[in-house]
Amino acid sequence: MTRWYEIAVHGREDVVAAFVAGFLAARGEREGLVLCGSKLDLEPESLGERLKELFVAGSHAVLLAPEPPAGALADALVEGGSGVGMRLERRREVRAAAFTFHAEMFSRALAEGLRQALRGSVPEGTLVEDLNETEEVHPEARGVELYAPVHDYIYRASGRVAGLFPGVVEMRRRLADMEFVDVGGLHLDGIQVSNPSERPEIGK
Incomplete structure (x- = not known):
């Protein structure tokens, strides 16, 4: 299983992105x-709390990287980041990720597509939790337009997708691409690991 790391960097996002692009190109990644x-x-x-405020303010960027590039990227930030106004702030091993979703659909075909996404093709290590589904059928409304206020068929679903980072990110991408599905922000759980030249520390 590939380990993923959250790398928090003090610096402008465009500068951080350029640094990462150069790092990957130099490694042939x-x-x-x-x-x-x-x-x-x-x-x-x-x-x-602290990093949240900095991230929202735009003074920090957060990267997600798999091993082995994650460790090498942290080393590169320590060695060369200060020269371009960056500083490695924190590294965490991402142990799990999650997001919530809800949907309201007026087409049986769209509803079946969402059901398939939630049941038939979930990535390994990923679970759909707290799934709640309802259907309403109103024959008297048959024939109205898709975006009309009254529909002959209404499907609603809500729940939470949780598990290993890669699978959760893939599921969020799939659901976000579907019509009439709203997805929540991506929540990460992890443990802090030592930055280069630091002693290990476990934390939030």
């Missing part, structure tokens, strides 16, 4: 291997 927290819609509360 594929573009996009390191993910940017702002593009993942991270839930700020899961970062901890």
